[in-house]
Amino acid sequence: MAGFVIRRVLGGIVILWLISVITFLLFFLVPKVLGSNPAILFAGRSPSEAAVAGVTKKLGLDQPIVVQYWHFLAGIFTGRHFDAGPDKTWCPPPCFGYSFKNSEPVWQEITRALPVTISLALGAAVLFLLIGVGIGILSALRRGSVVDRAAMTVALGAVSLPVYFTGLVLLLLVSYQWRIFPNIHYVAFLDNPLLWARNLLPAWIVLAFLYSAMYARLTRASMLDVLGEDYIRTARAKGLPERTVVGKHALRSALTPVVTIFGLDLGSLLGGAVLTETTFGFRGLGKTSIEAISTGDLPTILGVTIFAAGFVVLANILVDVFYAVVDPRVRPT
Amino acid sequence: MRKHSVWIRTGVLVAAAGLVLAACGSGGDDNGTTGGSSAPAAAGLPTTTDQLFYASDKKGGTLNALSAGDCDSWDPARTYYASCWDQQRWIARTLLTYETKPNSAKLVPDLATEVPTSPDGGKTWTYKLKSGIKFEDGTPITSKDIKYGIERFFAQDIINGGPTFLIDYLQTDPAYEGPYKDTTPDKLGLTSVETPDDSTLVFHLTKAFTDWNYIMAQPGASPVPQAKDTGDKYTSHPVASGPYKFDKYVPNQSLTLVRNDQWDQSTDDINKALPDKIVITMGLESAEIDNRLMSGDADIFLDQTGVDTAARTQLLADPTLRKARTTVDLTGFLRYLSVATTVKPFDNVHCRLAVAYAVNKQGQVAARGGPTAGQPATTMLPPTVAYYAPFDILPTPNNAGDLTKAKDELKACGQPNGFSTKITVRSNRPLEVNQATALQADLKKIGINASVEKFDSSQYFSAVIGIPKNVQEKGYGLHITGWGPDWPSAYGFFSSIVDGRKILPQGNSNYAELNDPTVNKGIDDGLAATDDGAAQAAWTSVDKAVVQSGAYVPLIYDKAMNLYSDRITNIQFSPGYNMANFAALGVVR
Amino acid sequence: MAVPVQLEPTNLTPGPPAVKPVAGRSLWRIAWSRLRKDKVALASAAFVILVVLVAIFAPVLTSIVGVNPDEPNYGLLDPNTALPAGSFGGMSSHHPFGVEPLSGRDVFARVVYGARISLLVASLATLLSVVLGTVMGLISGYVGGWIGGLIARLMDLLLAFPLLLFAIAIVAVIPDSAFGLNGNTLRLFILVFIIGFFSWPYIGRIVRGQVLSLKEKDFVAAARGTGAGSIRIMMQELLPNLVAPILVYTTLLIPTNILFEAALSYLGVGVKPPTSSWGDMLSTAAGGLFRVDPTFMVVPGVAIFLTVLAFNLLGDALRDAFDPRGGG
Secondary structure, X not given: OHHHHHHXXXXXXXXXXXXXXXXXXXXXXXXXXXXXXXXXXXXXXXXXXXHHHHHXXXXXXXXXXXXXXXXXXXXXXXXXXXXXXXXXXXXXXXXXXXXXXXXXXXXXXXXXXXXXXXXXXXXXXXXXXXXXXXXXXXXXHOOOXXXXXXHHHHHHHHHOOOHHHHHHHHHHHHHHHOOOOOOOOOOOOOOOHHHHHHHHHHHHHHHHHHHHHHHHHHHHHHHHHXXXXXXXXXXXXXXXXXXXXHHHHHHHHHHHHHHHHXXXXXXXXXXXXXXXXXXXXXXXXHHHXXXXXXXXXXXXXXXXXXXXXXXXXXXXXXXXXXXXXXXXXXXXX | OOOOOOOOOOOOOHHHHHHHHHHHHHHHHHXXXXXXXXXXXXXXXXXXXXXXXXXXXXXXXXXXXXXXXXXXXXXXXXXXXXXXXXXXXXXXXXXEEEOOOOOXXXXXXXXXXXXXXXXXXXXXXXXXXXXXXXXXXXXXXXXXXXXXXXXXXXXXXXXXXXXXXXXXXXXXXXXXXXXHHOOOOOOOOOOOEEOOOOOEEEEEOOOOOOOHHHHXXXXXXXXXXXXXXXXXXXXXXXXXXXXXXXXXXXXXXXXXXXXXOOOOHHHOOXXXXXXXXXXXXXXXXXXXXXXXXXXXXXXXXXXXXXXXXHHHHHHHOOHHHHHHHEEEEEEEEEEEEEEOOOOOOXXXXXXXXXXXXXXXXXXXXXXXXXXXXXXXXXXXXXOOOOOOOOOOOXXXXXXXXXXXXXXXXXXXXXXXXXXXXXXXXXXXOHHHXXXXXXXXXXXXXXXXXXXXEEEOHHHHHHHHOOOHHHHHHHOOOEEEXXXXXXXXXXXXXXXXXXXXXXXXXXXXXXXXXXXXXXXXXXXXXXXXXXOHHHHHHHHHHHHHHHHHHOOEEEEEEEEEEEEOOOOOEOEOEEOOOOEEOHHHOEOOO | OOXXXXXXXXXXXXXXXXXXXXXXXXXXXXXXXXXXXXXXHHHHHHHHXXXXXXXXXXXXXXXXXXXXXXXXXXXXXXXXXXXXXXXXXXXXXXXXXXXXXXXXXXXXXXXXXXXXXXXXHHHHHHHHHHHHHHHHHXXXXXXXXXXXXXXXXXXXXXXXXXHHHHHXXXXXXXXXXXXXXEHHHHHHHHHHXXXXXXXHHHHHHHHHHHHHHHOOOHHHHHHHXXXXXXXXXXXXXXXXHHHHHHHHHXXXXXXXXXXXXXXXXXXXXXXXXXXXXXXXXXXXXXXXXXXXXXXXXHHHHHHHHHHHHHXXXXXXXHHHHHOOOOOO
């Protein structure tokens, strides 16, 4: 078991490392190959030659790409100096790069955006787990009933709606027409927990609508699979009460794939719910990187992308470990 | 002078103001009501260009200000947004500044004791400082602090992003490279600026420049204490010389300014410093900004680019709200099309004129949201700039384009069946993209197939259309752009965007690479003119020659419809920034 | 870990593949007879065909109605606000879905032309990912060993990417002409490549799983006994048995890719103007126009919804039809 976990963690680290290499090459090598100079992007609106040269030196853009990458990687653990002559900038560890556009370490931007993204993801997760799994179980137990059919029809509709369209419709109705949620903007939980929840609720609903539908479909399918298994039939044949059969035997196996997917979904949502954040104007990780992309703030894009990938990889590892605990057969993989 | 500074807008000299506004007030808005709709016309909206709203001297309260994004920098040497220059006045005082009167572009002394004249036709300028002026830490402000602030501009490898007029007119031989590489003991080695004593500054310009006083009203002419200079991190806490100082600053999120107790009202005739505190909330969506203003949660939108389409519709439909809390002003900003003279077939004037005739300027206005967003332009100088003279030398019916004339020009150009070209535009300016697609449709009617190429705004001027070699190689024939000058004079408007002698290999602002002897000579004449008549003639000849060249097609005199809270006081237009004068605002009626 | 990572805008129907391979033709016959009785499946298939026809014949259709997707009609706008004059976004018999704010372009024509982009990008991208996914899945499952392991890890790696962010970043760093292409051709090529490239592991994992179980079956062993080579076994024995699950997941991948394309357009990296796409129309509306002209937001939103729904319904029906456990 310990060996398995260690192998998985090492595998995850390798994947993260590969992602960082690919992302780094994409942002620092591709523009160069295709003929644009990243230094110009850092140097202001119409930079003089001196300004471009200064930025090139400061960022180390004149060094070989391998050296640049090494500085970036080492910076995450040891921090990094960006110096041009007497002008010194210190980026403390974990240094995910330094945004010259905002004159602050990328890590600072990440820590600022993270609470927004976490609030959005966790709130939505609570909602969609409760609703989605609940409906899924109910549907499976009442297979073919009116409730089942209605739930599955709505669910199929919900997974066919783009999250930003649902978001815009909801914003139009509750924020502008009925004015139940006017002035939606992010408020920190510690500043005002009530306002925090009130302003996040529409976005939670939008995300939960989509994900509940997916989880209802998944839970239902998984429950039906399990209920068809021999050991459940045996249990029933033995005359065990339905509650015991479902609650003790079926649920445990049926929810295993649900937890798996949940782990991955949460990892991906924590990496930034780009569309939802954009539509509602919440500056989480997703919106931060979209803005960085549109202003060409390369260090921020790079830092946030790698950080977000970290969430997904971490979720992968946790899910694998969870799987291994629940179902020993998968361990050899 | 290599700055396109799309952000900096300017207005009108006092002398020309009255006439100009009367002209545009009656003529300009008529365009908007041609459809005969029952909706309220744009005309008749309150405009701060001619009056002061809600005058009050009451102090106290917190001014809640909003902005779409953080300033490009809070370092006075690195900021280049008009709105940020306006905000700088809260924290930094400059040698000179603009008078606090509606629509006045008159310069008045701020740290200096008077507005000087040059004894030698614009090469030497001498300023005397007031006494009793101090930084926020109590240290007295001396002429050396201002010189040091100016020297910082020369360290372009570290301090960049701001305007470079100071370098253009003060650079020495051998080149000065800024205080960080300065080997003199006191780091004040820039020989073109002298500080004979603590209260005197003497500037020796490399060439005569009659508009120099305007440069001394820009944030660059504010003091920076050498002991507190943190290089490229100065933006996180610039040391205050003005009535407010940094209290809490979270980049991209918020800035709180509190009273600077070392600032002495008796040394300052300009700032009234009415609010006790100023809180700027940044990084908001336009819908949220309008919501907060409408509900009274906030007092002013600092970008001053106006409300969005949704709020505009709502305000136009609500006469009370509209009259009491909105203004519609010309912003002194011209939106125009640059037609690259170096990209085939636009090297032929007739092909350029074909475009000029084909474009439907009413469509351009609609693309930006209708008459409260602007009006069709026929001159390069906007009506708010000095020496503006109305003319229409390439007329089309109702400014809606003339396909017959356009096709004639195409024939004259030897391209009767049209050709293909590219329109460049900034991707994250949706209204400019609208303009580009409207233009694309206009051109298609005369057989010109144009593709629209979108670029991030961070690269658009620096890496796309500001590099002539790039424009030529990629064949970018048409550029959607706009311009407002860095200070309110015709020279300030024209010098970097049409002067053929200022085409630069990098950081170019004459995007079409127009090099027309009539234009070049007109600029020299205008600068040298000693009386109003000569100046007027020179600048009008420049304006006409530019339009006639077809290299630049004026599209829209930009307007902005701004919304304010119901408690804000002293709303007035400042031509120096082409927006409300922030330093005058208060929140107690 | 044979489950797809969910991308926020997409919604690949999760769960283990329900299609169990059955040698022979009977599966197809059973599936067909089940499908014929499924009214929802027939209706959604009809709608899918309709959308495809609309996309193909967009120019004909718009010229019959007498509208043009790129032609501004400033006369149809309120002169003060530049919003469509009249109620419901300027709907009229001539402009059945109204006109676009600020330009007066016909919304019907833009939606119809938007269907072209949507279907073109989604189907080409799906084709790319099916081909890649099948080949990689086959090799990974059948060959096994370190190559198989490497491919499986590669699929893990791709699925671990923050897809949407990464896709946008790629579009952002590629200049306006590259690889000998430019303009919209280049952009379409990039969109297809990005969407297809990031989706093949979904198919790849399913194929790999199927192959892993199939290769233990008797008929494969028998073929191996007769001395057939690996490639022949993959092509002749395995592939025919994979057609049904691949068909089902292809049908389910198309709507996912439609949503992916729409999301990229919504975030501003879709096709270039004036070419219309549904995501781009929604993005324009999201800028604030949706509050004053909801029609302009609802029309493209509903277009995406109905198209994606039809594909999802069809995919679900196909999966049920191929389900050997039957019933339901």
